[in-house]
Amino acid sequence: MSLIVSNITKTFDHFPALTDVSFQAEPGEFLALLGPSGSGKTTLLRLLAGLDQPNTGTVQFDGIDYLALNPRDRRIGMVFQSYALFRHMSVAQNIAFGLTVRPSKERPSKSEIKATVERLLKLIQLEDFGHRYPSQLSGGQRQRVALARALAINPRILLLDEPFGALDALVRKDLRRWLRQIHDETGVTTIFVTHDQEEALDLADRVVVLKSGQIEQIGKPVELYHRPQTEFVFDFLGSSNPAPARVDGDTAHFDGFSVPVISATPLNGQKTTRFRPFDTQLATEGAGFKAKLVSVLPAGPSLRLELKGADGTLYEVHQAHDSNAADLKVRDTVYIRPTKVYAF
C-alpha cells in the first residue's frame, strides 16, 4: 500500500514548478517535504490531493492510478496551514463532515458517526469542545480539529501543508510532538510539507528536500544531516561557513593544518568546503582563519560568535559557555579552525 510518485513534471505558464520528481512513501511512513518557498512542495501536495494535475508523470497508491481519480474519491485527508475549518459548523459537525457527505449507501449511521466523532475528540484531547465553533478556539486547537476532521474519513494518506506555520513557537513544538504521537497511534501514511528544517528533521522518518522543483536529496534525518549530498542541502539544514581548501580524498588541507572532509564522492583539488559553526575550535594564536570578533550572542545553548575574516568573510562559530571564548571581547583577533569540513 505504498504511494509511488514517478517522474512528475508540472509547469505554470512555462514556469517549471516541478521537474521530474519521483519518490515513494512506504505504508505508515511519516515523510516530510522540505524546501524553501517556491521549491514546489505545496504544488506537489496539491497534485497528490487531486487539486491540480501534473503535465507528465504518474501517482500510484496500492496499484491504483491516483491521477485518474477525482479528488473526492482519493480519500486523502488534508490539513491546511489556515486550518480551513467550516466556520459555521461546530467542532463536532466539522469532524463529522467527511462522513455525512457520503452518498447514503456508504454513509455510516448517525450513532456510528457520533461514536467516531467522540473517539476523535478524545484523540485530539478536546472532548468537551464538540459544541464549540472554530472562532471560539485557539490556533492550536483549531489545527487539532482540522486533523481530526481529516482522520475521520479514515484516509489512505494524510497530507499536511505547513500545519504549524501560523502558530507561535511554543504551541508549534507541543503540537509537533503530539502529531508524531497521533501518527504512531493511527499508523496513517503521512506526508507533511514544511520550510522549517528543524521541524522536518524532528518529525519525519524520511525527508525529501526540494529546491526549485527538483529533488535534491531523500533520506533519513540523520543521513541528511551527516551526509548531505549537495551544497544546498548542507546550507538549508543549518548555518554554514565557507572554507577554501585543497581537498585530497578524505582530507582537506589548509594553511598550516588539515582536517577530515566529508563528501558524497571522493574529491580532489581546490574546493570551497563548508563547516558548521559548532565543528570549530577558537584560538588566540596558531593556525586557522584569522578573524576579528564582531559580536557575541550569549543567549541560547551555546555562545554564538560572529566573526569577520581578513578578506571580509563572515563566520558564525558556536562555543560552549564555559570555554575560553567567553573571555573574548569584540574586535579581538582570533584564529578559527574547523574540526571537520564538508565538500561537494
Next chain:
Amino acid sequence: MSAKAARFPKTPAAIGLTLFVIAWMVLVIILPLANVLFEAFARGVAPYLTSLAHPDAISAVKLTLLVAAIAVPLNAVFGIAAAWAITRFEFSGKGLLLSILDLPFTISPVISGLVWVLLFGAHGWFGAVLQDAGIQIIFALPGLVIATILVTLPFVARELIPLMQDQGTDEEVAAVTLGANGWSLFFRVTLPNIKWALTYGVLLCTARAMGEFGAVSVVSGHIRGLTNTLPLHIEVLYNEYDSVGAFAAATLLAGLAIITLILKTFLEWRFAGELAAHRKH
C-alpha cells in the same frame, strides 16, 4: 477586531461641518419624505384609503410585486454564479467582466429600458419575428421583468464578490478532499458562509426592483391596470392632479424604503462580520 481609528479633536470647524451635514440631510431627505405623508393625508384618512383601494392602485401593487418576485430570484441566481466564477476561477477577461457587471449602475435607466424596445419593440430587431409568433415583450410583463433585471443585475453579485474573495477557497477545497460533491459543497459550505451577504444583496436588489422608474417607464406603455407598476402609477396620478392618490401610493414606496432600511441596518448590526461591506478584520 477593528483597530480604533484615531479621533479628530473637536474643533469648531468639525462641529460646524457635522451640523451642516445633518441640516442638509434634513432638508433634502427628511423634509420631502415628511411632505409625502403630509400630502397623502391632506384630506384625511378616508380619501387616503379610498385611493389605495382603487383597482388601478391594487393592480399596480400586484404587478410591482410580481416583477420583483421574478427579477430578484433570477438576479440572485446570476449573482451567485457570477461571484462564484469570478472568485473561484482564473480566466482571461475577468477584469472586463467585472467592469461590465457595473454597467447597470453607471448607465442611465432610460437606456436600460430603451435597449429592449430597440430589440423587441414593434420596430425593433426581433419585433417582426415576435409579432408573427404572437409573443409580446414590450408593453407587457416580460418587458418589465427584463428591464428590471438589467437595472438590478449587479446588486447581489457586487455584495458577494468581495466577501467570497475575502473568505477564499480553503473551506471549499477542504470539503472536496473530504469527499463532498458539488451539491453538498454548495449547500453545506458555500451557501451558509454567504447567506447573510446574499440576504443583504437580495434586499437591496428588491428595494431597487420595486422602486425602479426609468427603465420600466420606457417598456411599460403605461396601460392602466395592466402594465403600470407602483412608481408609474404614481406618475400617472400626479400628472392628473390627483395629489392625494399620488402621495398615498408614494407612502407605500416610502414605507417599503423604510422597511428595507430597517432590515439593512439590522443585518449590518447583527452580521457585520459576515457582510462584505463591513468586514471586521
